[in-house]
Amino acid sequence: MxxxxxxxxxxxxxxxxxxxxxxxxxxxxxxxxxxxxxxxxxxxxxxxxxxxxxxxxxxxxxxxxxxxxxxxxxxxxxxxxxxxxxxxxxxxxxxxxxxxxxxxxxxxxxxxxxxxxxxxxxxxxxxxxxxxxxxxxxxxxxxxxxxxxxxxxxxxxxxxxxxxxxxxxxxxxxxxxxxxxxxxxxxxxxxxxxxxxxxxxxxxxxxxxxxxxxxxxxxxxxxxxxxxxxxxGEALKSPGLLWRHYAPKTRAFRYEASQVPAIRTWLPEKANVAIAQLAMLHSSVLPRTRERFNMPTEPMLYAREFYRTLRLADECGCDCLFIELPAAQTGLWAAILDRLGRATEPWSPEAKL
The missing domain is CATH 3.90.870.10 (DHBP synthase)
Known part of the structure; x- marks a missing residue:
């Protein structure tokens, strides 16, 4: 105990x-x-x-x-x-x-x-x-x-x-x-x-x-x-290998910038949905966004702010989170994408709330 x-x-x-x-x-x-x-x-x-x-x-x-x-x-x-x-x-x-x-x-x-x-x-x-x-x-x-x-x-x-x-x-x-x-x-x-x-x-x-x-x-x-x-069920060699990890309590979707038009079409159908959005400074604001968190474009700053911002978004009382995937995939961005991939699920037009 x-x-x-x-x-x-x-x-x-x-x-x-x-x-x-x-x-x-x-x-x-x-x-x-x-x-x-x-x-x-x-x-x-x-x-x-x-x-x-x-x-x-x-x-x-x-x-x-x-x-x-x-x-x-x-x-x-x-x-x-x-x-x-x-x-x-x-x-x-x-x-x-x-x-x-x-x-x-x-x-x-x-x-x-x-x-x-x-x-x-x-x-x-x-x-x-x-x-x-x-x-x-x-x-x-x-x-x-x-x-x-x-x-x-x-x-x-x-x-x-x-x-x-x-x-x-x-x-x-x-x-x-x-x-x-x-x-x-x-x-x-x-x-x-x-x-x-x-x-x-x-x-x-x-x-x-x-x-x-x-x-x-x-x-x-x-x-x-x-x-x-x-x-x-084998003993792992390292922590951080479980597929579901680092996750907020609120349901969280990850999306690419190219998916924004499709998400805009999908969200208005969810009349009572309020979302929190984590996105780059110049990215489009999604419909029904109650809270928006602008994320840094420099990877060291993004990494430093990621968990803190994810917790803030999780506490704002929204129905779901939408997190924009960084376009870059190398260097420190690879680690950021790894955490995003484990903490969220991919958005698709078939997603249900």
Whole structure:
């Protein structure tokens, strides 16, 4: 059973770092800031503590957690081997939004528990690029499992208020590290097989990884076979692979700009429908739009604003959301499109409300 506790939001500073470390060492949950999204942290070596994450989130048991560490030696302790290409990557991108999937160490001091990896043979490991997260991990002295601090399948949190809206009374401490600067979950790169593969796109793009790995970016295309493994109930190698993910509570459609004339014809038939629209600044306003959110045209800004805006749109009381798909598909836009594809359904003239 998840422990009921009074919600606490504390500003950054040495005292909150110490308090967070004490709670984590005692097997409790703490919401932590990272540069990507806020995480729901627990001691990754403590099976009972990790079980609290799954219970609090309502997370499927075959969906593993990303394990956060503060430095390369800590990663070496939980991985069976740390290949040369992994060293080259982390020297360039750690601390930062890159998660590596590697064979996990099964025995030894400080190895992660089976629950943290959903019983799999690999571990997803990351060194976060937020100073408070690093200070807390160092203070605990253990790896910290920390998926996004939201209910499973819901929109990810990028502020302490987002976390509080879902875990008030459940998580005793929410460490306030401000708004997340990246705003999307980390890139997950699988190095456990013969060929590197991106399991989840993020701010560290295939174009950035390919030169270090001496590969063509096309060879790092997102591995759809790995994404589909959950259909057979297999343990996943990485979070973010479930088809329905990051979703608002309100029904959300995605559409291309070329579909606007057809949507204009379709919407007037829905006489009592009010919609919220997320679209680029110069895009057409759809009929029956109660709320319109203008999205940035620059990918870093779009990523930073995406989850925050999705939550705002979700709370405005509309019947459905319409989200315009960005035209670009490479670089960081690929990660944005991945999240959009999992959080929404494609609009079609046959859609029913």
């Amino acid at each position: 998840v422990k009921q506790a009074v919600r606490t939001v504390i500003q950054c500073g040495p005292k909150v770092v110490r308090r967070a470390a004490e709670l984590l060492a005692a097997g409790e949950l703490v919401a932590l800031p990272t540069e990507t999204v806020y995480g729901l942290g627990a001691d990754a070596t403590n099976a009972d503590a990790v079980a609290k994450i799954y219970a609090a989130k309502g997370r499927p048991s075959n969906n593993p957690l990303i394990v956060h560490i503060a430095d390369i030696p800590s990663a070496e302790k939980i991985c069976q081997n740390f290949p040369a290409k992994a060293y080259a990557l982390v020297e360039r991108f750690w601390p930062g939004p890159l998660t590596l999937v590697l064979p996990r160490r099964l025995q030894g001091d400080g190895v992660v528990c089976e629950r943290a990896v959903a019983g799999g043979k690999t571990v997803a490991v990351r060194c976060p690029g937020h100073p408070m997260a690093l200070d807390i991990i160092r203070a605990v002295g253990r790896p910290i499992a920390a998926p996004s601090a939201n209910r499973s399948g819901h929109t990810s949190p990028t502020s302490p208020a987002h976390v509080a809206s879902e875990f008030d009374g459940i998580v005793e401490l929410i460490v306030d590290g401000g708004e997340c600067l990246v705003g999307l979950e980390s890139t997950v790169l699988d190095l456990s097989g013969s060929t590197p593969a991106i399991l989840r796109p993020g701010a560290i793009t295939g174009e950035m990884l390919a030169p270090i790995l001496e590969l063509d970016p096309l060879q790092l295309s997102v591995n759809e076979m790995s994404r589909a493994s959950h259909l057979a």
